[in-house]
Amino acid sequence: MPNSSGTEAPKTKAPANACDAHFHIIDPRFPTPESAKPAGSTFDDYVLHQRRIGTTRAVPVQPKYHRTDHACILDALSRLGKNGRGVGVCHPDATDAELKRLDAGGIRGLRFSVWNPSDTVTTIDMIEPLSKRSADLGWHVQLHMSGDQIVETSAMLGRLPCPIVFDHMGRLPPKQGPEHPAFRVIADLAGKGRAWVKLAGAYLNTEQGPPYADATRIAQAFVKVAPDRLVWGSDWPHVTEKHKPDDAELFELLAAWAGNEKTRDAILVDNPTRLYGFDR
Known part of the structure; x- marks a missing residue:
């Protein structure tokens, strides 16, 4: 299988309408830096992955390779139809017409991947102004921050007028896990109905490697405090990983994280339905 x-x-079989809420389509048919064209990451490649895992609903996230050019993700969303919603990447100078075009194409949020300053397309100071425009569209902001960044910006996060989605379980330092102060920041926002967490990227939340016991401790802590504010994502095609993980094993981790089938199915179906508006 690709990647x-x-x-x-x-x-374990996926329930009907199960959603993969985090992955990337990277297609050389669309503008991509010549130095960064990951192979096997097209929409057709993703369909093979989707059939294997058993999910049907899908939320592609704009990858850094396509920067703020949304041609690739809009193409994917048009092919996904009613089963697709997307997360884009914009700068504050994006026009209202552009944001409305993205909304019509299925975009439902804006991502800010700012944890690594060496390759970020956006900056932390862009979050608040774009959150206000996102709120007008009924969108959310999706934040890929380190745990330390979450703590440092907690006052700003508390002011945001739209929902917040925290990427990759908040990127808490694995040794500290839920004891890191960022966990309480996220949990408090989720408890107020203002934030969601993506259970994704076990390999980004581990120092131990498979079977990711340290990442499991973090995921289970979020399940304990906010089971109705969690969604799951495959993070395919695993662009950060030189040695690709087994996607079936990553999917099966969710059962251990959730603890029971009812909670697992809510994370796969009910919660993403509410967050992304699949029922509308």
Whole structure:
């Protein structure tokens, strides 16, 4: 399978309308830096992954490779139809017409991946002004920040007028996990109905590697405090990983994280339905 170390389907079957709420389509047919064209990451490649895992709803997230050019993700959303919603990347100088065009194409939020300053397309100071424009559209802001950045910006996060989605379980330092102060910042916002968390990227939340016991501790802590504010994502095609993980094993982790089938199915179906508006 493209960008996966395995080929078998998961042992646990996905429920109807299960949603993969975080992955990237990177297609050389669309503008991409010549130095960064990951192979096997097109929409057709993703469909093979989707069939293997058993999800049907999908939320592609604009990758850094396409920067603020949304041609690729809008193409993917048009092909996904009613089963697709997307998360884009914009700068504050984006026009109202552009934001409305993205909304019509299925975009429902804006991502700010600012944890690594060396390759970021956006900056922290862009979050607040764009959050106000996102609120007008009924969108959210999706934040890929380190745990320390979350703590440092907690006052600003508390002011944002739109929902917040925290990427990759908040990127808490694995040794501290839920003892890191960012966990309480996220949990408090989720408890007020103002934030969501993506259970994704186990390999980004581990120092131990598979089977990711340290990442599991973080995920289970979020399940304990905010099970109705969690969504799951495959993070395919795993662009950060030189050695690709087995996507079936990543999907099966969710059952251990959720603790029971009802909670797992809510994370896969009910919660993303509310967050992304799949029922509308």
